[in-house]
Amino acid sequence: MKILVPVKRVVDYNVKVRVKADGTGVDIANVKMSMNPFDEIAIEEAVRLKEAGIATEVVAVSAGLANCQETLRTAMALGADRSILIETDAELQPLAVAKLLKAVCVKEQPQIVLCGKQAIDDDANQTGQMLAALMNWPQATFASKVVVAGGKATVTREIDGGLETIEIGLPAVVTTDLRLNEPRYATLPNIMKAKKKPLETLTPAALGVDVAPRLKALKMAEPPKRAGGVLVKDVAELIAKLKNEAKVI
Amino acid sequence: MSILVIAEHNNSSIKAATLNTVTAAAKIGGEIHLLVAGSGCAGVADSATKIAGVSRVLVADAAHYADQSPENIAALVVAHAPAYSHVLAAATTIGKNLMPRIAALLDVAQVSEIVAVESPDTFVRPIYAGNVLATVQSSDPVKVITVRTTAFEAAGDGGSATLENLAASADQGQSKLISSELTQSARPELSAAKTIVSGGRGMGSGENYHKLLEPLADKLGAALGASRAAVDAGYAPNDFQVGQTGKIVAPQLYIAIGISGAIQHLAGMKDSRFIVAINKDAESPIFQVADFGLVGDLFELVPALTAALD
Numbered sequence: 001m002k003i004l005v006p007v008k009r010v011v012d013y014n015v016k017v018r019v020k021a022d023g024t025g026v027d028i029a030n031v032k033m034s035m036n037p038f039d040e041i042a043i044e045e046a047v048r049l050k051e052a053g054i055a056t057e058v059v060a061v062s063a064g065l066a067n068c069q070e071t072l073r074t075a076m077a078l079g080a081d082r083s084i085l086i087e088t089d090a091e092l093q094p095l096a097v098a099k100l101l102k103a104v105c106v107k108e109q110p111q112i113v114l115c116g117k118q119a120i121d122d123d124a125n126q127t128g129q130m131l132a133a134l135m136n137w138p139q140a141t142f143a144s145k146v147v148v149a150g151g152k153a154t155v156t157r158e159i160d161g162g163l164e165t166i167e168i169g170l171p172a173v174v175t176t177d178l179r180l181n182e183p184r185y186a187t188l189p190n191i192m193k194a195k196k197k198p199l200e201t202l203t204p205a206a207l208g209v210d211v212a213p214r215l216k217a218l219k220m221a222e223p224p225k226r227a228g229g230v231l232v233k234d235v236a237e238l239i240a241k242l243k244n245e246a247k248v249i
Numbered sequence: 250m251s252i253l254v255i256a257e258h259n260n261s262s263i264k265a266a267t268l269n270t271v272t273a274a275a276k277i278g279g280e281i282h283l284l285v286a287g288s289g290c291a292g293v294a295d296s297a298t299k300i301a302g303v304s305r306v307l308v309a310d311a312a313h314y315a316d317q318s319p320e321n322i323a324a325l326v327v328a329h330a331p332a333y334s335h336v337l338a339a340a341t342t343i344g345k346n347l348m349p350r351i352a353a354l355l356d357v358a359q360v361s362e363i364v365a366v367e368s369p370d371t372f373v374r375p376i377y378a379g380n381v382l383a384t385v386q387s388s389d390p391v392k393v394i395t396v397r398t399t400a401f402e403a404a405g406d407g408g409s410a411t412l413e414n415l416a417a418s419a420d421q422g423q424s425k426l427i428s429s430e431l432t433q434s435a436r437p438e439l440s441a442a443k444t445i446v447s448g449g450r451g452m453g454s455g456e457n458y459h460k461l462l463e464p465l466a467d468k469l470g471a472a473l474g475a476s477r478a479a480v481d482a483g484y485a486p487n488d489f490q491v492g493q494t495g496k497i498v499a500p501q502l503y504i505a506i507g508i509s510g511a512i513q514h515l516a517g518m519k520d521s522r523f524i525v526a527i528n529k530d531a532e533s534p535i536f537q538v539a540d541f542g543l544v545g546d547l548f549e550l551v552p553a554l555t556a557a558l559d
């Protein structure tokens with residue numbers, strides 16, 4: 001069984017981004033970039049399925065600028081067998097990425113696409129569900145446990161009220177939540193090995209996909225800052241403030 | 250121009266998030282229809298006719314809608330969506346699961362988690378954990394949108410919508426609900442609570458989390474929340490997580506205890522009206538957003554606070 005894992009290169013989760021002075025975008029020049037954390041969890045889960053003898057091959061795929069290669073090398077250092085870069089300098093929105101992934105699925109015929117539930121830059125939470133729709137496959141989003149057996153996946157999902165477990169047929173799309181696993185660190189020997197693993201480069205045009213954006217960003221702005229508060233000296237003062245100033249208790 | 254709002258419910262009652270979504274629809278303007286898809290959901294549909302601003306309630310009642318599987322609900326919505334200018338749902342786990350599937354089947358973009366409506370085609374949405382607000386314009390014929398419920402008031406009652414039955418779409422048979430473990434609690438629902446008591450890694454253990462925070466939450470009639478660190482450590486269940494990728498909350502009062510205030514946590518609670526932080530480290534980022542900060546040992550301060558609230 002082949003597992004496809006889409007990975008996205010994003011601004012590192014520790015970086016607090018700034019809006020460009022003219023409000024046209026976010027200044028990401030010279031900031032640290034990393035693999036989207038939910039995608040690391042997806043890679044880890046796929047590699048564990050391979051280690052358990054359930055998956056036979058893990059293929060990482062990324063779409064974007066040439067430097068997404070670094071993210072794919074990281075995915076391979078974590079255990080992916082090979083990777084595909086769909087190289088473009090076009091702005092990619094979730095629907096376009098889902099269409100690119102569909103083209104890759106048609107070519108690669110994976111049984112499971114394991115992706116992160118959302119990217120921490122655009123916070124869209126769309127691509128996995130969109131891919132499932134375009135493939136007419138079932139979807140299991142926000143997974144905290146995945147069991148694959150007998151051509152089916154049994155997936156425990158993190159939902160607003162707690163947890164639910166569903167069973168879906170394969171092929172399917174599964175998106176990862178935080179508690180699915182704790183990703184390993186890439187070891188130096190594995191980072192070296194990853195440099196020799198195959199990385200194929202494609203383009204949206206070669207895949208026959210129109211990636212033109214559907215949403216136009218008119219403006220970017222920083223939200224109003226909260227005014228700094230005060231430190232109180234003890235519990236009595238806190239209660240007095242909450243009662244008399246805030247009037248919330 | 251008419252707007253389809255997808256109601257969230259459990260086949261017996263409508264979820265509060267639906268009411269906020271109706272308000273977002275009203276800001277867009279146009280006739281509002283509410284879709285109630287479920288199984289044995291006639292009571293839900295009936296009560297939905299009273300939501301102010303809704304002119305028509307569409308009911309699709311079939312066994313295969315009972316679990317709200319996105320495959321089946323999307324098939325139903327897509328059959329009706331072309332008649333609408335907008336399709337809206339709350340940005341809850343149900344809405345987030347369902348709406349991108351609908352958007353892709355319609356070959357349109359989705360606008361995720363809007364916090365403001367600028368015009369019928371222009372919306373504001375947070376990105377980068379709420380550190381940036383993006384104003385985006387959609388040129389798609391049907392605008393598929395999820396709504397951040399804390400950004401819109403709940404619609405009131407007093408409506409008198411007409412009821413209409415929809416033929417069910419075919420069962421896609423792609424997904425089966427095996428079991429659910431819903432957190433049972435007499436406390437208010439986290440995303441709708443007026444007061445939230447939230448604990449972080451500083452609680453030290455699940456036992457401390459419950460022993461210290463429950464009596465405080467009881468005194469305040471508050472919901473319990475947690476930081477990601479506390480959930481990851483097993484102090485609290487996953488549905489307690491407040492933050493960028495958990496629940497977004499905006500209560501009147503948010504009390505953060507033993508929470509340092511990572512960007513990802515602040516993203517989930519910084520729109521609260523008043524924030525109280527109790528933490529032993531005066532340098533914690535949480536104090537930069539707190540209206541009232543108390544530096545000290547939470548193991549002394551929290552019981553003292555609880556005792557003083559009589």
